[in-house]
Amino acid sequence: MFEEIRNSDIVQERALLVAVYGPGTPRVQAEEYLDELELLTYTAGGVTVDKVLQNRMHPDASTYVGSGKLRELKRMAGEKNIDTLIFDDDLSPTQIRNIEKGTKAKVLDRSGLILDIFASRAKTAAAKTQVELAQLQYLLPRLTRFWTHLSRQQGGIGTRGPGESQIEMDRRMIDKRIATLKDKLEKIDQQRQTQRKGRSKKNRVSLVGYTNAGKSTLMNALTETEVLAENRLFATLDSTVRQYEIENHDILLSDTVGFIRKLPHDLIESFKSTLDEVRECDILLHVVDASSRMTQDYIDVVEDTLEDMDVDDKKSVLVFNKVDLLDSHKITELKHRYPDAVFVSAERNIGLAKLEDEITELIEEDYVTKTMKIPAAKYEGVAFLHREANIIEKKYVGADVELTFSIDKPDLMRLETLLDNNDAAESVA
Incomplete structure (x- = not known):
């Protein structure tokens, strides 16, 4: 799906992607999930060489895939010069240790991959602090395996963030660092609360959605500004706020980190101060990639995440973006399924006036x-x-x-x- 980066200075890790799905999951859905893992791998800087999709009742407690499939993975890794095995589920320390022993390859699970992407994307002090906290909380129960892993492997996907300089840290030192980071985030949170109080009289609208749905592009189109927008997952980590006006209403529009299936819990907790833009807004714009075959799945993931955050009762508008990529039949089908939704193309400025009318109507309800x-x-x-x-x-x-x-x-x-x-x-x- 994704080409290797043609740059002699960049050596991409060659990855083999592995997923297990059960009887309750259709194969086509499992394939879509594996495609998403490929996009995550690409975002992290790797190239997918091959994919393995296994149908079994439940993952093996010891090796995730079972002994027979483990031997097959070892053979594939050797034949195709695989650097890393990436799994579409979280693995236990025992599973990781047994898979590494059985395949002689580096092993990374889904949460580790997502955390690595966040580490590479973090630019501000707040984002770097949030990501480091989430990584340390993720690493703590995997401490012994991770130190062994880092002593054998030099860098690459899954090793950014806390990094090799912390190999000598013991649990007590990590606990102390976690406490320090939590204190730092609490101060950042207090600063952001003070900033939000200064704009409490504005109508606050937040963009939410599955990652890569086009939220940043939509913000640029609505506010005529230039927020980073690119076709990679998690392009936005820090919340971005822009002010503009609709029908004499002053709007503060915020763009926040995208949601994703199986987003690590530690990451959600550490990004609390960023996600407070969502908690404290007046209106949610739930942006969905209309061109995806997984629209309902993506909607469900976002709604479940919002419910976990206790913000599922806010006024909201369902916004299908990228309609310029659809034929008329698909648009008609979506309009029938989601009659209250607004259909736009942020890239081509289609449907934005209708969206602004919906925002105005919700504001003026009060x-x-x-x-x-x-x-x-x-x-x-x-x-x-x-x-x-x-x-x-x-x-x-x-x-x-x-x-x-x-x-x-x-x-x-x-x-x-x-x-x-x-x-x-x-x-x-």
């Missing part, structure tokens, strides 16, 4: 329209409305100012309190 006559001398109330409300009509009636405006309910209560204190206004409608 708005009321009022007409008030306020004495011009009572500038506090007039200034408040110009600052917090959408002014629809303004006219002078003698010494008074008559304003028709749209305002959200909490601000209306603040206005009424202000005007009651001043005994200054007459409600016209």
